[in-house]
Amino acid sequence: MERININLNPAIPPLPKIDDKTKIDIRYTLISPYVSVHIYWDEVKGELIYEVEEPILEANEKEMLKVLEKSMEELINVNVLVESTADSMMDYIYKTSKLLIDELNLKMGEESYKKIFYYLFRDFIGLNEIEPVIKDYFIEDIECNGINTPIYIVHRIYRNMKTNISYDSIDKLSNFVEKIAQRCGKYVSYANPLLDGSLPDGSRVNATYTTDVTSRGPTFTIRKFTKIPWTPSQLISMRTASPEMLAYFWILLENKANLLIVGGTASGKTTLLNAIAFFIPPEARVVSIEDTRELNLPRENWLPSVARLSFGTQKIGEVDLFSLLKNSFRQNPDYVIVGEVRGKEASVLFQGMASGHSSIGTVHADSIDTLVKRLETPPIELSPTLINILDAVAVMSHAIVNKQQTRKLREISEVVNVAKDGSSITNTPFVWNPEDDSFYSKKNIKVFEKIAKRYGVTVDELHRELMLRARLLYEMHRRKIYDFDQTQRIINEYYKNPKAVLEAFGLL
Numbered sequence: 001m002e003r004i005n006i007n008l009n010p011a012i013p014p015l016p017k018i019d020d021k022t023k024i025d026i027r028y029t030l031i032s033p034y035v036s037v038h039i040y041w042d043e044v045k046g047e048l049i050y051e052v053e054e055p056i057l058e059a060n061e062k063e064m065l066k067v068l069e070k071s072m073e074e075l076i077n078v079n080v081l082v083e084s085t086a087d088s089m090m091d092y093i094y095k096t097s098k099l100l101i102d103e104l105n106l107k108m109g110e111e112s113y114k115k116i117f118y119y120l121f122r123d124f125i126g127l128n129e130i131e132p133v134i135k136d137y138f139i140e141d142i143e144c145n146g147i148n149t150p151i152y153i154v155h156r157i158y159r160n161m162k163t164n165i166s167y168d169s170i171d172k173l174s175n176f177v178e179k180i181a182q183r184c185g186k187y188v189s190y191a192n193p194l195l196d197g198s199l200p201d202g203s204r205v206n207a208t209y210t211t212d213v214t215s216r217g218p219t220f221t222i223r224k225f226t227k228i229p230w231t232p233s234q235l236i237s238m239r240t241a242s243p244e245m246l247a248y249f250w251i252l253l254e255n256k257a258n259l260l261i262v263g264g265t266a267s268g269k270t271t272l273l274n275a276i277a278f279f280i281p282p283e284a285r286v287v288s289i290e291d292t293r294e295l296n297l298p299r300e301n302w303l304p305s306v307a308r309l310s311f312g313t314q315k316i317g318e319v320d321l322f323s324l325l326k327n328s329f330r331q332n333p334d335y336v337i338v339g340e341v342r343g344k345e346a347s348v349l350f351q352g353m354a355s356g357h358s359s360i361g362t363v364h365a366d367s368i369d370t371l372v373k374r375l376e377t378p379p380i381e382l383s384p385t386l387i388n389i390l391d392a393v394a395v396m397s398h399a400i401v402n403k404q405q406t407r408k409l410r411e412i413s414e415v416v417n418v419a420k421d422g423s424s425i426t427n428t429p430f431v432w433n434p435e436d437d438s439f440y441s442k443k444n445i446k447v448f449e450k451i452a453k454r455y456g457v458t459v460d461e462l463h464r465e466l467m468l469r470a471r472l473l474y475e476m477h478r479r480k481i482y483d484f485d486q487t488q489r490i491i492n493e494y495y496k497n498p499k500a501v502l503e504a505f506g507l508l
């Protein structure tokens, strides 16, 4: 029996908007290949139902699952589960369950094992009954008001609905609330009955804990992380960056360059980072690492992770950026995105860049010079020559234009050379000029020379490509294409068939 591949990021289906609620009858996959949801109008109850369809277990399969879960609970090291990647957790569950099936001498066919593996995954790695709902891209809120009452959800397109999920015992629901608390790095008890925390994926959780039999028991609400990122064309419409600047990032990211975005507090660094992440080639494996979840990418092949702080005086449960980043390189990503680089994780990041993992991130610094100084001095203390692995630095800043607060990509500079004594030479192909609120570009782009050498293209070809992509991005803005799914589709399509995309936009 092979390990089953559970796909946690199935393609996001294009759901139709349907004004007449009674006509809604939609089914889509939540956890491939196991779980889908059926959203339909219930004639009898006169309301919309969100029905999760999980694999159905026969009586003997249920019995085997129970036995397996019980033995696994005794065996499993919870920390291993919480602190590794989804893939290695599934491996762990697979191996442990195989061992136990042999040991307990369970007679289980391939088909039964497939289904049982799903439930092991769901209950040990996932969040039990609500795991499929959590995985639904369209869900905004999940609400449970106690036992024997259905869980309600809010759907991005079809709004409020009742689900077919409910808890039938206070014990079960209390255990579940304890489990979410633990996932938030917190704990609840009689003395501490209120939980306010966030899950590793950035979703906010509120819960009340009670095991009082006279009440309906514990309650919880989960407000899912649904931050919609700004797209490159939106940044053009805000006049934050020029189409040429964005096209430059596109070419750099396609060619696995390393890039940092610097700027002051709330200058728009993370917003720009997320917008240019749309340019990462569709098949590339991406990991992102943040303190609090802000990044959102409409792509498969993406592993977001969030650092968690420890609670109390115990160090248990603490996962800092440094260890997350070290761990992420073991997953051999093509691209690493670090939300905000602050301390010792910078050296791990630069070593990663040096070993061929393209990296992008933000750093609090107001220019390329202060950035280089910050990287060279404690607590980061990089060796100056290692900084040469960085290709370009984008500088974001606040600016007042026509008495309006705006954000500007003030310049993009390239690292030409950082000497042993720490002094640096840079080249600045793109600047914003405050006098006339315009963006200027220079023909001399150093990174293109590097790319040309490495990949056997000519600098002229790269310049031509820059102009084409700049025109495409401008055209997307002109046609008001700001939707993030659509933007990702166009960029992905451009990777496959640039001519067709340019033609479709009337640019060829």
Ligand SMILES: Nc1ncnc2c1ncn2[C@@H]1O[C@H](COP(=O)(O)OP(=O)(O)O)[C@@H](O)[C@H]1O
Pocket (backbone or CB within 6 Å): 235, 238, 240, 263, 264, 265, 266, 267, 268, 269, 270, 271, 272, 362, 406, 407, 408
């Ligand atoms: N290009 C922009 N134009 C206008 N407002 C912006 C722009 N980029 C970001 N903002 C706003 O500024 C705030 C901070 O942005 P963020 O990207 O988180 O900054 P930083 O990462 O530099 O702290 C956000 O609330 C965002 O809505």
Ligand SMILES: [Mg+2]
Pocket (backbone or CB within 6 Å): 269, 270, 271, 339, 340, 362
């Ligand atoms: Mg930020």
